[in-house]
Amino acid sequence: MTQIRMTHVIEKIKNAGVKFTRPRKLVLDALRTARQPLSMKEIHKRVRNRADLASVYRTVNLFQELGIVREVQLGEGYQRYEFIEEGRHHHYVLCIECGKLEDIDICFLDRVEKMTNFKILSHSMEFQGLCHSCAE
Amino acid sequence: MTQIRMTHVIEKIKNAGVKFTRPRKLVLDALRTARQPLSMKEIHKRVRNRADLASVYRTVNLFQELGIVREVQLGEGYQRYEFIEEGRHHHYVLCIECGKLEDIDICFLDRVEKMTNFKILSHSMEFQGLCHSCAE
DNA sequence: CTGGTTGCAAACTCTTTGCAATCCT
DNA sequence: AGGATTGCAAAGAGTTTGCAACCAG
DSSP states (O other), rough: EEEEHHHHHHHHHHHHHHHOOHHHHHHHHHHOOOOOOOOOHHHHHTTTTOOOOOHHHHHHHHHHHTTSSSEEEEESEEEEEEEEEEEEEEEEEEEETTOOOEEOOOOOOHHHHHHOOOOEEEEEEEEEEEEETTTO | HHHHHHHHHHHHHHHHOOOOOOHHHHHHHHHHSSSSBBHHHHHHTTTTSSSSSHHHHHHHHHHTTTTTTEEEEEESSSEEEEOOTTOOOOOEEEETTTTOOEEEEEOOOOHHHHHOEEEEOOOOEEEEEOOOTTOO
């Protein structure tokens, strides 16, 4: 199943008329196997010495345009990025004390679209606070 | 009414044990009279030659800590800030074509807090897309 | 008075870009 | 082969910081 999805992604890249080069493979793998959204630096660390930081930026931006990757805003002063899994749209809650990152499997996009009469193309919806243990 | 609220804000500042200086007055006025959330640059422009950009940064950050101002993430590569009006918590939808900024008078904070068992301290929830006119 | 605050300049972090060398197809 | 892509280094944007001068209380 992951196999099939990967094929889709690689098709997406090739159909866009761009090459599936080594740096792109590396970045794709880093994002695909990550358990959490990664920053550009973290992606670079994972492909260290095999792709330049500038190429990481260029690649992630390309992937974002192709709809392979989405941006996650955790309010840390930089962006994080995660591989988009089909049918699994979600958001995050970050504990500012211990760094724990939890998923919220809900999104209010449809409601907002109806309310506003906008065609929503992108959105961020992330929450920061204290997790159960840290709140005590 | 605005008068009363301002008194509250100024009290808040003085009770924090900090001085209510000229740059702080200027930044407060800029934010208070703005119709939209402002970037640091825009605030600086509004107080131009009367407060340094570094002071604008320091002041806005202070105001944020004091709960006078909140951060608005519109995905433009920098932050915007707005004066917090009591009892008027809301979010934004930005049209990426014409720049129109519309309010959403709803927030899902309570639901998220219940779902996650986190004590939520801050959050961002902003949407980008095409407004009715630009979507045609 | 005097400690908090400011302005200025320099430093930092994150991100983008120009260009010659290199790699895919 | 030949255009797309890369690595490198430099430049841009946004933000923070050290410090002497200054100001509010």
